[in-house]
Amino acid sequence: MIHLDKVYKNYGDFQIQDLSLEVGTGEYFVILGPSGAGKTLLLEMMAGLEVPDSGHINGLEKRRIGLIYQDYMLFPHMNVFENIAYGLTIRKEDKQKINTQVQEVSQQLGIAGLLSRNIHTLSGGEKQRVAIARAMVMRPEVYLLDEPTAALDLSTKIQIQRMILELHKKDQPTVIHVTHDFEEALAMGDRIGLLFSGQLIQNDTPEKVFNHPVSKKAANFLGYKNVFSGRIKDHLLNINGIDITTPEKQAEKAYIAVRSNDIILSKARLESSARNAFSGRVIKGIKRTNHVEMIVDIGVWLYVDITYQSFREMPLDPGSRIWVTFKTSAVKVFLH
Amino acid sequence: MIHLDKVYKNYGDFQIQDLSLEVGTGEYFVILGPSGAGKTLLLEMMAGLEVPDSGHINGLEKRRIGLIYQDYMLFPHMNVFENIAYGLTIRKEDKQKINTQVQEVSQQLGIAGLLSRNIHTLSGGEKQRVAIARAMVMRPEVYLLDEPTAALDLSTKIQIQRMILELHKKDQPTVIHVTHDFEEALAMGDRIGLLFSGQLIQNDTPEKVFNHPVSKKAANFLGYKNVFSGRIKDHLLNINGIDITTPEKQAEKAYIAVRSNDIILSKARLESSARNAFSGRVIKGIKRTNHVEMIVDIGVWLYVDITYQSFREMPLDPGSRIWVTFKTSAVKVFLH
Amino acid sequence: MKAKPVFYFLGTLLILFIVIPVFRMIFSVTPQEAGSALMEKELMGSVLLTLRASLWATLIALVLGIPLSFILARHHFFGKKVIEGLIDIPVVIPHTAAGIALLMVWGRESVFTKITGISIPGTEAAVSIGMLFVSLPFLINSVKEGFKMIDVRYEKTAVSLGASPWKAFTSVSLPMAKKSIISGSIMMWARGISEFGAVVILAYHPMTAPVLIFERFQNFGLDYAAPATVVLILITLVIFVILRAVGDKQ
Amino acid sequence: MKAKPVFYFLGTLLILFIVIPVFRMIFSVTPQEAGSALMEKELMGSVLLTLRASLWATLIALVLGIPLSFILARHHFFGKKVIEGLIDIPVVIPHTAAGIALLMVWGRESVFTKITGISIPGTEAAVSIGMLFVSLPFLINSVKEGFKMIDVRYEKTAVSLGASPWKAFTSVSLPMAKKSIISGSIMMWARGISEFGAVVILAYHPMTAPVLIFERFQNFGLDYAAPATVVLILITLVIFVILRAVGDKQ
Amino acid sequence: KKDKQQELLVIHAGSLAVPFKHMADEFMKQYPDITVQRESAGSRTCARKITELNSPADVMASADSAVIQTLLIPQYADYCIDFTTNEMVIMHTKRSRYSDVINADNWSEVLLRDDVWYGHSDPNADPCGYRTMLCWKLAEMHYEKPGLFDELVKGCPEKNIRPKEVDLLALLESGELDYIFIYRSVAEQHRGELILLPDEINLKSSEMTDLYKQVSVELTGKKPGETIVRTGAPMVYGITVPKTAAHPELGVKFVSFVLSEKGQKIMEQNGQPEIIPLRVDHFEKLQKELKSFFRKK
């Protein structure tokens, strides 16, 4: 088990602040946070490259660590094969075995054709795959991954994510995976730690993290497009003349957030148990690859994701009148 | 107008192959391609940093070009303010004006707090925003953007995408934007050029590019999850015993692709004009932030995206029987 | 990364190799002797002359050498390797031979003197020329490496932001290479200070510190040469440490 | 980026400054004279000795100096600036003074000789010691800069892949710094070859090429010294260009 | 057989380089198991090597016996044998200005012409330097031209002065100087053009000792600030076996060889005739083998 105990580190303008964290053996832990949150710095401390000003990091000593840097750190004086084989060569494996293992890993990662290439001729994505291969071939007990898919295009990214997950399932290494991509965090993590400005503001299952953001900032970051603030009185928050029913009873100043896919559009008012039902006017629809993002004015602008199918079936031209419905339980409330 | 005429460049293992392209003044052109496709190399040629072996590039001489590199190229000996102000200082604007403009741009990009920082203390995302600011403050006629949002987390990314779009709407610069992110390409481009292995395999509107991929590879890259191959006879393609109706009449060997959100799930067989309706069994459902990705076995595995709402309302536990329907027109056919 | 103890051991050997002779020399001189050497006009005059002449040489080398280094770092042309080899010649050429070669070119019979009527040998200019010749390669090579390390795309970025190539050079390449330029200048300056062989042929008078030290040794022996040497070492050492500290801050 | 014409002009000035004296010297020698100098046993013997002794000095400096450079590049400790200053002393110290200081430590009266009974002065070892002393800083500084340029995370990555610190050093740091090491070695080797002042005090015999050239010049004049000089210049120049070419290929 | 080889180290004035090279070659022919190594430097530097740098030299030969007398005796040497002479000449090249008109009579007038540059070595650093001064003073007397010495000094700016003869030669050969004052032996070894001066001023002739005695120059002494006076005297080269010699017996052998007929002949061939009779101070301290050379005469 990896244990961080009140780790504090000052970088002048920026601090990692009394961060405590436990990651179980074999767990897939994702550290999720926006750019500049301190993810890389935290990972560097876990890898022992930086020493905390105070606090302790236990459980990583004498473990085989597979460290993959955001900027790859491929050895420029070796070709791709030599890079991947590096750890095995160090371990003095026999040549035949090294060859087989490198071939196998690079096949898996789709870089088998690059093995004799010089590092500086690789594209960003190719470099990242080589870096992954170099760590993977060592079958480490703990992976420390710094945005391992950030430079990859979506299909390669999905492919590699799948591969990392399979690897995790098979060998059960502990994985600490740093990313700023919440889709990736959701898809991969057993648990997610949410890092904002050097503070771990949430540490929970993906479900909890996504459905119960702890602050307005977190909600924004997690892709909640409908975030409002106001005063809650008797479960009602009034904005621009409409009353939204919330699970919270009372609050002087609160924020609420509603996921754009927790909202239903309908031609007529829906008869249902959902407390929040408002009539509005379509502002416009933005086509995304998997869905259409509708903007509806109900006094405030609401973002609502619908399928292409619904988009085709409903009269959703700009200006059309439409009903909007969402459950009280879909309304997340936080005080800051 | 920018005009590339049979541009050829050999990099040993890799070639840009007789690439011709026209980008209109004020157009927002996205070059979309997987990692290693040659996007950066192509942009470098357009910026004049590399000279083609043969062919011509016209229309970029004597234009103000705003070049933003994938790896930022921020001047390390200047702080953030000085970096952003660089172009204005060169132009010998007066101090007051420089100050105002830098403030304005950095406010827009959310980096106003970093102005006195050293470059090497910035996180990847912060660096990228500074690089954008440095180009933006010059109000260039042509932007050459190399994956300008690759290092950003989603909410920052969306914010910056929006900003670039607003900028484009307001000042109407020509933008050539290189990316491997097809969501980004779809959301931003007036036109998309699809680059694979140094070849421009498609050059069309976003709609066309997404709905009419020209090859299996392109379909895979563009996020089509259901891609199959076989022989088409009398509009039917048979795989594992099921017959899929296709718009194509006859083909010895063809590929077909169906978007996962063009497929409808239902408890009972739908009475509709859709020719392709199959009964299958649920393998599993993968929760994504905006939708649930269902895997259904109808003889082959099909990926189907549905809303969380439908997921809750239908009996979709693994093993459940379910009907799958999609239109013939949703079946894209290509021969390679 | 922790260096292994053996690294420290080997490193210490090397430092001792340098330090023991230097300290033996320094401690052969009493503080009184060193003090009175510091007060001595002739010695201080020649130390100042040495520092100044080497500074001149370095400044000339900077003005002429930075452009050359830049060309060598950025451009590839036929015969470049030969030019780089030529620039290194002064490093290998025996110092006396260098002095003679320079005298042939800068002496009374030279085209330069015939045209300008200015006689160089025996002047402070001659001292600088001797120093410039023998120490130039150290500056050029250091600055060249500095420029090579700068991604050319920084300059391109500057140009794309409206800078002229000249402006891109002064505002981007030059400050980014600053560290190499400073450390190269320090090395060159120091190398110039120590030069004896080439300088003494070009100019016995005015006397540079190494010439003076040699003369004292010859005429009066070690006891009189040592204080002058120690004073020279200490003064340059102090300047050195200060310059390096300033250079590293940049 | 295109360098401006003025860059070429300034650069050319500097190249001429070096090349004209060298060529005047080279062309003052007829091919016959140079040829017969090449045949001459004594001269070639001393040229070989010079190349060899400087090579020894360079090898010793590599073994002892690479660890030191690594420590200086990677570690921060109290007094580091002073140690860096000490290492630079041989650059500033007048060569004659350096020779005298070394003789005090390695001479007949030295502790070293008293303990071991081995007398250094006048041997090839003495030549190497003199060369080592004066040219060491050029290697150390170059290699140090080379190590500094390597992101420490490369080494950390190697360690995370199972390498011992020593292995990480040999398999990552060392090859990544290869270019600096090679170019530093070439400079040091060249600087050693040219040394006269310090070497002549430590070892008049065996005679290095600069000492031989000096002696010929003193005894028989320029006409006899010039062919030897030209031969030395040409031989080292050829080796230089080859070494640099090989170094750049790496 | 090689390890039986004995090494004999001779330190000598630069001006003795050529004759001593012959000398060493002949000596080694005679004693095949002895290897002679020579180091040449300024006479005073040679002395410093012994007194301060612990050189184990077996023989030290100086261009000025005064160097041995003042710097080596008594601590580092017991005696000094005067063994050869030399003379001051003016050396030039064919390219030198007015080299076609200059001769032993009009040299001072030619040298003082505005476009003529001449030089000499540093009187404080090199015996050849102060001998040049003495030579000029003698010239003033000999040609009866009062003020000639001062004019010559004025006409030779500091930049034309070099620490040693050899540096001076560089200036001459590169055309920087037209004329230099130097020993005849050096001029001949360098195959330069030379102007022989009258015996009255060239410091060669022992017969003119009394004449030479009339002039003197002041030089820096053993310490800065101190001065010593050098009085004119015939040019006398001294040789000794230092007390610090590593192999004194070999040193004695070599000195014997130098003093022998064969040796003196070599000296003569190089323009440095022997002194007749040989002189020595501290005769009593001479090694046995050497005493014989003096008894004979």
Ligand SMILES: Nc1ncnc2c1ncn2[C@@H]1O[C@H](COP(=O)(O)OP(=O)(O)OP(=O)(O)O)[C@@H](O)[C@H]1O
């Ligand atoms: N040496 C330093 N001195 C001062 N501030 C620093 C230093 N290094 C990093 N920072 C700051 O610390 C913060 C966190 O940096 P870090 O690189 O860990 O961000 P990150 O979460 O990895 O971001 P990204 O996703 O953009 O890579 C940033 O604001 C950065 O500017």
Ligand SMILES: Nc1ncnc2c1ncn2[C@@H]1O[C@H](COP(=O)(O)OP(=O)(O)OP(=O)(O)O)[C@@H](O)[C@H]1O
């Ligand atoms: N100097 C070179 N020599 C040989 N091949 C090169 C060189 N530079 C780049 N390549 C190759 O050219 C191809 C295209 O590289 P490029 O950097 O343009 O890719 P990209 O499309 O920008 O990818 P990414 O999205 O990963 O940045 C890659 O396969 C790369 O390995």
Ligand SMILES: [Mg+2]
């Ligand atoms: Mg990071």
Ligand SMILES: [Mg+2]
């Ligand atoms: Mg790229």
